[in-house]
Amino acid sequence: MSGLRKTYGSIVAVDGVAFDVAPGEIVGLLGPNGAGKTTTINMVLGVLAPDAGAVRVEGRDLATHRSEVLEHINFAAVYSPLPGNLTVAQNLRVFGLIYGVRRLGERVEALLAEYDLARFRNTKSGVLSSGEQTRLSLAKAMLNEPRLLLLDEPTASLDPAAAREMRARIRGFAARGGGVLWTSHNMYEVVEVCDRVLFLSRGHILLEGDPRTLPGEHGKASLEELFITVAREPLSLEGA
Amino acid sequence: MRPPRARRVAAIVLRHFYLVRGSLSRVFPLFVWVGIDMVLWGFITRYLASGSTFRFSLVTALLGAVLLWDFEARVMQGVTMAFFEDVWARNFLNFFASPLRLSEYLGGLVLSSIATSAVGLVVMLLVATAAFGLTFAAYGALLVPFLLVLFVFGIALGITGAAVVLRLGPAAEWFIWPIPAVLSPFACVFYPLATLPAWMRPVARALPPSYVFEGMRDVLAGRPAPLAGLAFGAVLAAAYVVLAAWLFRTVHRYAVRTGLVARYAAESVS
Numbered sequence: 001m002s003g004l005r006k007t008y009g010s011i012v013a014v015d016g017v018a019f020d021v022a023p024g025e026i027v028g029l030l031g032p033n034g035a036g037k038t039t040t041i042n043m044v045l046g047v048l049a050p051d052a053g054a055v056r057v058e059g060r061d062l063a064t065h066r067s068e069v070l071e072h073i074n075f076a077a078v079y080s081p082l083p084g085n086l087t088v089a090q091n092l093r094v095f096g097l098i099y100g101v102r103r104l105g106e107r108v109e110a111l112l113a114e115y116d117l118a119r120f121r122n123t124k125s126g127v128l129s130s131g132e133q134t135r136l137s138l139a140k141a142m143l144n145e146p147r148l149l150l151l152d153e154p155t156a157s158l159d160p161a162a163a164r165e166m167r168a169r170i171r172g173f174a175a176r177g178g179g180v181l182w183t184s185h186n187m188y189e190v191v192e193v194c195d196r197v198l199f200l201s202r203g204h205i206l207l208e209g210d211p212r213t214l215p216g217e218h219g220k221a222s223l224e225e226l227f228i229t230v231a232r233e234p235l236s237l238e239g240a
Numbered sequence: 241m242r243p244p245r246a247r248r249v250a251a252i253v254l255r256h257f258y259l260v261r262g263s264l265s266r267v268f269p270l271f272v273w274v275g276i277d278m279v280l281w282g283f284i285t286r287y288l289a290s291g292s293t294f295r296f297s298l299v300t301a302l303l304g305a306v307l308l309w310d311f312e313a314r315v316m317q318g319v320t321m322a323f324f325e326d327v328w329a330r331n332f333l334n335f336f337a338s339p340l341r342l343s344e345y346l347g348g349l350v351l352s353s354i355a356t357s358a359v360g361l362v363v364m365l366l367v368a369t370a371a372f373g374l375t376f377a378a379y380g381a382l383l384v385p386f387l388l389v390l391f392v393f394g395i396a397l398g399i400t401g402a403a404v405v406l407r408l409g410p411a412a413e414w415f416i417w418p419i420p421a422v423l424s425p426f427a428c429v430f431y432p433l434a435t436l437p438a439w440m441r442p443v444a445r446a447l448p449p450s451y452v453f454e455g456m457r458d459v460l461a462g463r464p465a466p467l468a469g470l471a472f473g474a475v476l477a478a479a480y481v482v483l484a485a486w487l488f489r490t491v492h493r494y495a496v497r498t499g500l501v502a503r504y505a506a507e508s509v510s
Contacts, residue, residue: 008499039499045337047501049493070339080337083255083329090258097251098338140334 003053006039006203013039015203017053021148021179026170028190028211029183031200032231037183040200041150044181045075057148071100074144076137077152084126088117088136091125092143099144111139114169130157138166142173149173151182155189167193187211187224199227201234248340252348253355256322260356266321270356271363274310278364281306282372301460302430303374305453307364309429312390312397312449313420314360318353319398320405320416327410336501342489349402350395357394379459382470386452389473393448396480397423403488406495428453448477 004017014036021027029037042048044055046062046069055062055069062069082091089108096104112118115135120128125136134157141149151170155163167189174180184190190197191211199207207214207230211223220226260266281303289298326332335345368374376383401416408415426440427449436444444450451473455466495501 080333
């Protein structure tokens with residue numbers, strides 16, 4: 001991502017955001033509400049056109065090779081559940097076709113097993129619990145074994161045990177070479193999962209670094225404390 | 241193995257097939273209303289035909305016209321219904337953040353419409369022929385271009401309707417349902433174009449169905465087959481499809497530029 005900028009009238013939502021996600025790396029995109037996280041993710045997903053800047057995946061520009069680039073990206077977000085009037089298996093088959101998954105039947109079966117969804121195979125997605133829907137969204141996000149996986153608060157609706165399992169799966173995905181861009185308000189899991197974090201504030205990247213050492217570098221005891229400072233007193237960190 | 245493009249079109253059709261297969265409330269509208277229309281207009285036609293002095297079959301002229309107009313409306317609604325399923329399921333983000341191209345998405349909607357409108361057409365033909373003796377034999381091979389022009393124009397209307405709803409938000413679907421009824425006075429379904437007042441005629445001439453229904457009446461009246469008019473209607477219908485696809489693409493680009501796709505449920509029209 002280079003030089004991403006998005007304005008809505010006089011409001012600058014994202015201003016000059018630039019970062020990379022390396023293969024196998026989990027990058028946390030952090031920031032208070034309205035900082036520009038979802039705007040950034042929407043631009044990476046191609047559903048929001050930046051006013052300036054570019055999104056490239058493996059050297060290909062999203063603006064000029066939209067379909068080809070999006071074949072290598074996938075996402076899961078709590079605000080974008082899969083159609084509730086299709087069953088779990090039907091959803092995976094439909095999106096598997098869209099993402100051009102080879103040996104789709106086998107892939108769907110493997111994901112149903114991996115995400116503990118086999119018993120819901122013929123259940124309408126809309127009647128699943130929020131945790132089960134999250135697992136389904138993640139199974140869909142893994143269909144094409146993306147090079148870049150975007151997760152917008154993927155564990156927000158999960159209980160602690162399910163969230164831990166989910167984090168383990170995401171780490172496993174990264175260990176196989178996939179890059180992950182992760183947004184979360186749970187600083188505990190960010191420290192546990194992310195290799196690197198980017199703090200967004202007022203549309204630009206304020207801080208960047210290892211989530212385990214970054215708080216100490218700025219005189220804070222924890223990532224949560226640093227987050228609160230970013231949210232309340234971003235100017236104290238400008239130029240840090 | 242099919243190329244990816246065909247697989248993505250198939251995904252849209254498969255999605256719609258799953259929805260229709262599992263839902264009586266989606267299966268019934270495919271044939272119930274058009275079936276009722278055939279029964280209603282069948283009796284009206286039978287009543288008007290009794291004691292009439294028309295030189296041609298009133299069943300073919302009137303009931304046949306109703307059937308073909310209903311077919312066009314079903315084609316349009318086939319496209320818009322498949323699109324509305326994504327509106328109602330809030331599925332735009334999942335589809336438009338995927339490799340799916342607009343041409344593949346629209347192609348899937350059109351194929352879904354072919355399947356659903358074919359069901360309606362078969363049911364209408366069965367009711368109209370079995371119960372009221374409708375036959376299209378008088379039209380001969382011309383029936384094919386008649387149907388084709390109406391089908392193509394129905395597709396154009398459906399894509400236009402989808403573009404309007406994408407731009408204005410879910411509640412705008414109520415602008416779309418009445419479109420066939422609004423157009424029918426101009427389309428000369430039941431009467432010759434010459435019947436219309438002068439101000440309505442240019443509108444009628446801009447609508448491909450008016451050439452079809454004028455042509456049908458010409459054939460039934462024993463006049464020469466109106467091939468030139470029909471050809472013009474076909475070109476017009478094809479042009480409307482291109483225009484509709486352009487409109488949908490323009491609205492989609494606007495939606496991507498403004499973030500409307502990502503926050504579609506908010507029904508922002510700003």
